[in-house]
């Protein structure tokens with residue numbers, strides 16, 4: 001598999017299986033109305049498996065299943081079983097909001113899924129309701145218990161920290177993760193899409209997150225085995241476990257970004273903050289061979305030059321500043337993070 005124009009290989013594929021979600025998190029789906037991908041335009045599980053197989057043959061080692069909320073798509077364990085059996089895949093994970101996890105954890109585990117990332121931005125039920133606009137914290141905690149019972153390991157907690165919303169949860173979430181032996185990942189609020197009213201003032205940066213934690217716990221930076229991993233890892237020096245910070249706004253990591261995304265309607269997207277994707281579904285449904293599809297994917301990756309978060313930081317530090325609305329960007333709901 002060729003590298004892109006910045007010498008980055010394609011190793012990590014995020015597969016969105018739906019643009020639908022049972023939550024309306026304010027930093028991802030703040031709008032009331034959405035026009036969904038029509039069912040006939042969604043890739044079938046067979047089509048997803050075929051494309052995923054081609055990406056793995058081209059060098060992809062890690063696959064993450066995302067959405068929208070992937071657990072709202074029926075019989076997801078069927079797809080997981082197929083992905084888990086792909087020769088050459090080294091890591092298969094899923095990102096979920098956890099609301100449907102209690103009823104699906106066992107089937108997903110039996111299908112070969114080993115690890116899960118669970119989105120959890122607060123432990124306060126009222127605040128949870130305000131952030132998700134539809135969800136119940138108790139459902140998510142039941143889902144987490146089921147995942148722990150089924151032996152998913154690791155279970156990582158993803159927490160998006162937004163100023164004025166949940167920066168006061170930084171320490172309570174850490175205490176919760178330490179008590180449960182979970183790996184917490186704090187995520188800086190990003191301007192993915194154009195709907196979430198992102199402003200730099202709302203970003204609680206990595207330095208501030210670390211300072212807040214250091215006031216409460218002894219910390220030390222952990223060895224970074226995989227430089228392409230978006231999270232910078234730390235340990236609680238008192239043996240309380242580990243956590244990470246995904247600082248794409250204040251400390252962008254585009255230079256090591258080996259991630260591509262496949263949308264639920266079959267578009268290859270080269271960057272989380274891209275304006276558009278490249279349609280693979282029409283080729284696939286027009287009868288393209290595996291070889292033709294692999295040549296198209298390799299060709300698209302070879303042209304890739306995306307480094308949006310680095311460009312955003314330069315703009316933020318420039319006299320003219322950065323205007324997020326000036327850049328048309330695909331919404332998180334179709335990219336799945």
Ligand code: SF4
Pocket residue numbers: 248252253254257258259270271272273306307308309310
């Ligand atoms: S902004 Fe784009 S290129 Fe940079 S790390 Fe994110 S996905 Fe990768």
